[in-house]
Amino acid sequence: MTPKPLIQLSGVDKYYGDYHALRGIDLTINEGEFFSLLGPSGCGKTTLLRTIAGFEGVSGGTLMIDGKNMAGVSPNLRPTNMVFQSYAIFPHLSVAENVAFGLRKDPRSKEEKAKAVAEALEMVGLGGYGNRAAHALSGGQRQRVALARALILKPKVLLLDEPLSALDKKMRELMQVELIRLQRQVGITFILVTHDQEEALVMSDRIAVMFEGEIGQLDDPETLYRRPNSKRVAEFIGKMNFLDGTATAEGNRIAVDVAGLGKGDIAADQAPGGMPLGKVTVGIRPETLAIVFEGETTDRRICDAVVDEVVYYGDMTYYDVKVPGVDKPLTISMKNMIGRPVLDVGALTRVAWDERSLVVLAA
């Protein structure tokens, strides 16, 4: 199935006075896709979402939804619906009245509308809640009402502005799974704005990472995690150790000399931002490094290390280790297993690494 473009932005600029909030955004979002806009606060992700919804106009460039130019089209006439960060549930209406709000101009009969409302509430797991007062609902229930209220209109795109940030951790994890299920069920394009990288990784088909009004990287979650194209993307998503290195071309291969670890060969895809020669930054994820415990053997490259810090998480232990020749301690995550001790601070140990897990980035 070839993806069908639904939303197309080309060269979209947005200014607030002198402040350049969106800087020439080019972006295509496909039909049926779960797409995330991820970035730190103030990166322009919410502005971009509100631009798609029609709450903000563009200062330059074009925005097309479903083949139509959206310039001058107000939010009520766009095939988009939004779940607001505060949910914006109307407190003076009942749950059913909230869900039915968008159906006011719908020509269907009262009974048919009531049935649609009941179905929408059923879909979000709030069957039988129709007569409740909206202001008496919990955070999670409010969000479900907001979802039902938007989805009952069968929009082409559902926009979600940090929908999970107001929920506690347990509820958040539950709603993540529910949102994925719901998106598969209705097949509508979801665009999620979040600052939570884990949330984006769990839920999305594709993620655009934004910094200062620009898209830093646009990829599927796995590529984004394994092959970040810049230091700031690598820093924003997951944990990453950064080491100094020197890259040299040796024939048609590239060799990188990593400070403290040694020399390794690099494949082209390990430098997603393009292969810089000379001084580079080398990234290594904590889980691609390993402590070699006493009695264990490995065929990977090995260097000596001293344990500097131990953080025990139950299923995992995070070690900060000092490796001679590396100025900052390296973070290593190890699964806790039967027969595998948790090392003490100051213990001498060995660290295994693999040249295939290195990511080479511009220094």
Added chain:
Amino acid sequence: MRGNGGGLRVYAVAYLIFLYAPIILLPIFAFNDATIIAFPLAGFTTHWFDELWTTKALHEAVKNSLMIAFATSVLATTLGLCAARAGAMADFPGKKGIIGFVMLPLVLPDIIVAVSLLIVLRQVLDLTLSNWTVIAAHVLLCTPFSIAILNGAFQNLDPSMEEAALDLGENRWSAFRLVTLPLVMPGIISSMLIAFTISLDEFIVAFFLTGSNPTMPVYIWGLLRFPASLPIIMALGTILVALSVVLLTIAEYFRRRGLKRAGLKDTGGFL
């Protein structure tokens, strides 16, 4: 608690007496069977209230005042609604300065406002003084109060509410009517009641700007020249105090109901 706060309790009681003793005198002398306002009391009568019913000029003055107060409350609340909404939801250059200027009549001495308005209306615009000139002046005085009350209502309002209605297919006006208006309605009712009360007993500005037909406070002031009519004023005052208490109670009821409806915590009010 016992033993402590004894001094404070005395202070509180003294304070309440200071506040309300003069007001309590109103009903006492309104029902007193004597033209002279002095103790000892002479006996119970409802004569002064009967007198109110038969004084034609007073009826005209009350009718004027009610009309002016109603028009003022509608106009001031409408202006206040626009200003409070702009203050809460819109961003424009010089917003703080403009809001500050709009609120200024709250602290301007009424006498200054009255004199300058008289000059503007008579000398500059050359208008005939009428109920409408009083209404215009009262709107000026009441709008800051309306804005202050409605600001509270809008501050409690999530700005995404109206956007959500827009997003669900309503246009700007219907979104405002269906969502914002019902949510700030308690504030609107409070604001109308307060503006009504302020306008009803406003004297200085009305004194300067009434035409041939005086408002009630101006009429009362006129009565003061005749000592014999003092008890009538007492009777009228009694009715006005009762009416003010009722109106303020209703205003407060709607304010609290509004908070409850929006599921918010009470952060102070009038009562």
